Amino acid sequence: MKNLKVFFSILVAFFTMVIVIVSCSKNNNSPEVILKVFPTVGSTMTEFNIDMSESNDLEDHVSKLSIRVDWESDGVWDLDWTTEKIHSQIYGTEGDHNIQVEIKDTDGNVTPTSESLKITNSNHLVPANSPFSYNVGINYETWTAGRNNRDIGKDLDTVTKYFKLIKTYHTAAVGTSQVIIDPTMLEVINYMLAHEEAKLELALGTNNNVLANGGYGSPWTPGLMTSKSYTDEWVQMLINSFTSKANVEKYVKLIMLGNEIDANGPLTSDSKFTDYYTKWIPQAFDSLKASLHDAGLKDIPVSTIIANYPLSDPTSKKVQYTSVKYIKDNWSPDWNSGEPLVLFNQYTPDWGKSTDFGPVITYFEGVESELGGSPNVYVGETGYSAEYGEGNEAKVINQVFTWLDSQYKKNKLTVPLFVFMAFDHPAKPPGQKKMGVFNNDSITNVPKGIKNGIKLPAWISKKKN
Structure with a gap:
């Protein structure tokens, strides 16, 4: 019996040891970190x-x-x-x-x-000279684009409380052989003339047909402004609309040929593609430049807007590379103290859905580096669509202004930038429908102020020293 007790004692000790060993050898994993x-x-x-x-x-x-x-x-x-x-x-x-x-x-x-x-505060993007008296402006679409019954006067009453620099897209009327002002653009001009005390300024856009006519099944032909007789009439139209040359000089600080010229015009496969960037764009630039000079408006600079400037092998992208180089090489010494400028557009990654504005900053710095500092890089468009969330739009717009705030803090100057856009436009393509900084009534389209969460710094309405 004594031997049996000893046996059981040994057996219990053995199993206890096994249990302890198994327990101690349990595989406890390290946490997986996701930062x-x-x-x-x-x-x-x-x-x-x-x-x-x-x-x-x-x-x-x-x-x-x-x-x-x-x-x-x-x-x-x-x-x-x-x-x-x-x-x-x-x-x-x-x-x-x-x-x-x-x-x-x-x-x-x-x-x-x-x-x-x-x-990075990107202070190297801040130009020594700018044709504008303000650091920041806003893109304003004069056409309705789904904002039926909108009132341009009421729109500008709201916009100009914050932005004194307005960028537009259409100057001459379309659908007519006459060189006449677009009626919606005339409303903007008349508003500026009637509100002289507001000290407003204009970056004047032009239709893409000034560079190339055609597309949508029609063959491509030279744009309207490739002819100096047209640009002579166009400049006179502008003088008449502003009632005097003095008013044109007072309000118009920059004229832009077309919009996103690398995304419009003939495709690379089109027989007229080479003519587009080797002839038509340079001809339009030279014609408008000469017509402004002849009309006594030689101080108003002419430039253009690029959608995507290549940061590797830029010479492979003929429209972007050739056009930017041509503007730089043929810039008038009377313009912006002789400093060339080109506007570049860029939005956040994932086709504008990402809320990280960081890659946009990197892009603009990359363009400046690729160009070697000339022409100066101006931001023609950047923003975010509330189609991907109203809070996300505010998040991106606020990142834009935090970036600009850091530049302004140094010398009260920033890279010239135009926020896209003033109001939502329901008729725009998906991804562009709700890019407005300002709210409006969904039925009447009467402006209602800044969208929730968007913070606009007070300095954007102040003139530079």
């Missing part, structure tokens, strides 16, 4: 956010996981262990910064990761 940084590029006034709420662990719920953060990757943990997963930081110095983070589960298993971001 999101937003935005990826910003200025010294940008609030950067890190979000680790999508991290996970096989044994612990995410709420039980702890994180710590080293914002400068200098070996000092700026934020000690906490279960809060979302944090923000503003960087006071420009340059590349690296964020180090660690996440820990309740068993003490730690997973490290890091992410880089860039801080």
